[in-house]
Every structure is written in C-alpha cells, then in structure tokens.
Amino acid sequence: MLPYSQCSYCNFTYDPWHGDPRNGVPPGVPIDDLAGTVCSRCGLQGVRHQPQMNPKYSGLEATYYDHFAGKSGQSFFHSWLEDTSYEEMPTVLELGSGTGRLGMELAAGSAAYCGVDWSPDMLKIARQKGKRIFKDSFEERMRLIEQNVLQLDTGSLYTHVICPDGLLQHFTYMDQHLQLLENIGRHLKDEGMLALDIVIPPGGEQWTAAQRKRVTFNKLVLKHMEGSTSIAKQLFRYSISYETYVDGLAEPKLHIEREYALITPKEAALMLKIAGFTIISVVENYGLSTPWRTALLPGVNEIQRELKIEESLSEVSLQDRNNQLLPFQQDVWVNGGYPFSGIMPVRSPSAPGIITLLAKKLA
Incomplete structure (x- = not known):
C-alpha cells in the first residue's frame, strides 16, 4: 500500500515523499501530521484522505513482464518441491x-496447483499460456483465482505455499504483513512448507538501472528504472519507464511508480515466528549464494565440517557430494529476477538481491 492519500471528495492526491510545495508542506510530512487532514485542493476537513494501493500490473507492463523477469527461481522452487514433498505429491498455492x-x-509435478493474483491482465496471460502448454488438461493442472491476498480464501489446504518476488513487501503496513502471513497459515496443512521471497533493494538514496529486450526482430523495448531507498521510512520506491520502438519508431511510453516495504530477513523471520512458523533455511538469490551471516537466525544454515589431519581442502571438496563446500563461481547470478535483474551481479554490501526464507508451519 502506497503512502499516497487521496481525497474522497475531490480526488486530490497527497504524496508525503514530495510534500505539497504549493501549500507550504515540505517533503517528508505524513498525512497524519497535517491538521485535520485538510484537503489542499477543496479545503474540506475530516477523515477524507484514503491510502492508495500499488497499481496493478496491467497493459504493456503485464505484456512485458516475462521478458524481464526471465526464468529466475524456477529451478530452485522445482527442487524445493521435490525435496520437501515427502510421501505425497505436493499441493501448491x-x-x-x-x-x-x-x-x-x-x-506438472504437483497434485494440485492454485495461483492467486489480483491483476486480470496478468491472469489473462497465464490462462492463455496454460491452455497453450497443457491444452485440454489445463483446468485440471492449474486453478487461477483473481483475488486480493489480504482477503485470501481459496477453500482448500495445501502442502506448500510460494510467496515470490517480494509480494509481502507490496504492503507497507505491519498489520497487513501479519494478516497475509495469517492467511497463508490458514491455507497450509500442519507442517506445511512456505517459501517467502524478500527483495533487498540497492543501497543509497538514489539509484538507477536500465535493460533492453528485443521482443521481435523489429521490436525493441527499453526499461529505465529510478529508485530511492529510505531506511528511516523503511520503504523503497521506484519508477519504471518502458519505451517501445517498432522499426525504429517510438510508440507511446509507459511509466509506473511502485513502493515496497523495506524488510530485512530478521524482521521477516520474527513475523513468521509470530504467525506460527519455524525457519528451516535461508538462501540468497535462489540458492546460488549464502546470505550474510548476520542475516541468519541461530542454528539456521550452520554447516559443521572439520578437516581431518590427513585431509586437504581440495580432497574434501572432491569427496563432498552434499554441496557443503561450494567452488568459487564468478558472477553466478546474472539473469532474471524482477525488477532488479539488470543490477543483480554486483556483489557488495549495498547490492540488491532476493533472500528466500524457507519455513514450516508448526502443528
């Protein structure tokens, strides 16, 4: 949910990140601090300003989503479902x-698969894709529901829930985070598994990124991204502009602004504990690297391995088949991952990334 607040009478929108210079309100002043929530435009008082939701993915943004998101996470979640399915095929939400x-x-590897999204344009693409891939068995393979996850109600229980791409962070109030996690818990069987993605934005007050995709031989799409991360507000905001060129000629430009909650893995772990989960493991960038040790809970991801006197490090590495010792891989994370795929490879304390918490619902 964005901090934007819109007057329910005249539709004037107040943005605390930018303030209201016309009426002498400096940037950074929340709507609650304005006396009587006076509308700057119509002057009416009272609780008339209502917080606004992030915009739904629609139109060109929905059309281009797969081009920029790529295949990030597919292999990881496939392996996760296989490794944690126990005696039955997983049922997945x-x-x-x-x-x-x-x-x-x-x-294809699930006994039942249900996808929930509140964007009709995104779900339309999913249905078209599913009918093309699964043909007549699509309705049996997948169930797609248009629904706000804060009012989640699918009428079924599942062994696994996937919450990808920072979905939890689309909501900026903590009560919404807890509500979503409680909704997830109600849809999980006892000892069911949850994979929760947390997006870590680039560090710094201002940052930019750019990508280009050639959709067809004569069609080129450019994506420009500008963002700002505020530790004080515990929010990060970014704007994305899409420019499309067909045969070198520009088509109408698309511009979207979004805001996410800035959540650390520790905070996510505490919220999961409150919601009745226990953390099993934490991975970074879908298992291709290890999170900073300070981001991990005690006892999670701890690998105890001591070298014997007669062993060398190289010998242990050759003998090890459980990936406890991983060889150094330069720039292993290079493709996919929405929205920060263009800047993922940078390995530094201020670099962006995706950290996934794997948790189990307590019986």
Whole structure:
C-alpha cells in the first residue's frame, strides 16, 4: 500500500515523499501530521484522505513482464518441491502468481496447483499460456483465482505455499504483513512448507538501472528504472519507464511508480515466528549464494565440517557430494529476477538481491 492519500471528495492526491510545495508542506510530512487532514485542493476537513494501493500490473507492463523477469527461481522452487514433498505429491498455492511464470513449470509435478493474483491482465496471460502448454488438461493442472491476498480464501489446504518476488513487501503496513502471513497459515496443512521471497533493494538514496529486450526482430523495448531507498521510512520506491520502438519508431511510453516495504530477513523471520512458523533455511538469490551471516537466525544454515589431519581442502571438496563446500563461481547470478535483474551481479554490501526464507508451519 502506497503512502499516497487521496481525497474522497475531490480526488486530490497527497504524496508525503514530495510534500505539497504549493501549500507550504515540505517533503517528508505524513498525512497524519497535517491538521485535520485538510484537503489542499477543496479545503474540506475530516477523515477524507484514503491510502492508495500499488497499481496493478496491467497493459504493456503485464505484456512485458516475462521478458524481464526471465526464468529466475524456477529451478530452485522445482527442487524445493521435490525435496520437501515427502510421501505425497505436493499441493501448491502461489500468491502473486501473475503470468504463471513459475506455475507453468511447477504445475506438472504437483497434485494440485492454485495461483492467486489480483491483476486480470496478468491472469489473462497465464490462462492463455496454460491452455497453450497443457491444452485440454489445463483446468485440471492449474486453478487461477483473481483475488486480493489480504482477503485470501481459496477453500482448500495445501502442502506448500510460494510467496515470490517480494509480494509481502507490496504492503507497507505491519498489520497487513501479519494478516497475509495469517492467511497463508490458514491455507497450509500442519507442517506445511512456505517459501517467502524478500527483495533487498540497492543501497543509497538514489539509484538507477536500465535493460533492453528485443521482443521481435523489429521490436525493441527499453526499461529505465529510478529508485530511492529510505531506511528511516523503511520503504523503497521506484519508477519504471518502458519505451517501445517498432522499426525504429517510438510508440507511446509507459511509466509506473511502485513502493515496497523495506524488510530485512530478521524482521521477516520474527513475523513468521509470530504467525506460527519455524525457519528451516535461508538462501540468497535462489540458492546460488549464502546470505550474510548476520542475516541468519541461530542454528539456521550452520554447516559443521572439520578437516581431518590427513585431509586437504581440495580432497574434501572432491569427496563432498552434499554441496557443503561450494567452488568459487564468478558472477553466478546474472539473469532474471524482477525488477532488479539488470543490477543483480554486483556483489557488495549495498547490492540488491532476493533472500528466500524457507519455513514450516508448526502443528
């Protein structure tokens, strides 16, 4: 939910990040601090300003989503479902399923797969894709529901829930975070598994990124991204502009602004504990690297391995088949990952990334 607040009478929108210079309100002043929530435009008082939701993915943004998101996470979630399915094939609920980018890859190995999203344009693409891939068995393979996850009600229980791409962070109030986690808990079987993605934005007050995709031989799409991260507000905001060129000629430009909650893995772990979960493991960038040790809970991801006197490090590495010792890989994370795919490879304390918490619902 954005901090924007809109007057229910005249539709004037107040943005605390930018203030209201016309009426002498400096940037950074929340709507609650304005006396009587006076509307700057119509002057009416009272609780008339209502917080606004992030915009839904629609139109060109939905059309281009898969081009920029790529295949990030598909292999990881496929392996996770296989490794934690126990004696039965998994039944999977994916929240924020969008275009079915993950679902089309995972549904074939699931006894049941349900995707929930509130964007009709994204779900339309998912249905078209599913009918093309699964043909007549699509309705049996996948169930797609248009629904706000804060009012989640699918009428079923699942062994696994996937909450990808920072979906939890689309909501900026803590009560909404807890409500979503409680909704997830109500849809999980006892000892069911949850994979929760936390997006870590680039550090710094201002940052930019750019990508280009050639959709067809004569069609080129450029994506420009500008963002700002505020530790004080515990928010990060970014704007994305899409420029499309067909045969070198520019088509109408698309501009979207979004805001996310800035959540650390520790905060996410505490909220999961409150909601009745226990953390099993924490991975970074879908298992291709290890999170900073300070981001991990005690006892999680701890690998105890001592070298014997007669062993060398190289010998242990050759003998090890459990990936406890990983060889150094330069720039292993290079493709996919929405929205920060263009800047993922940078490995520094201020670099962006995706950290996934794997948790189990307590019986």
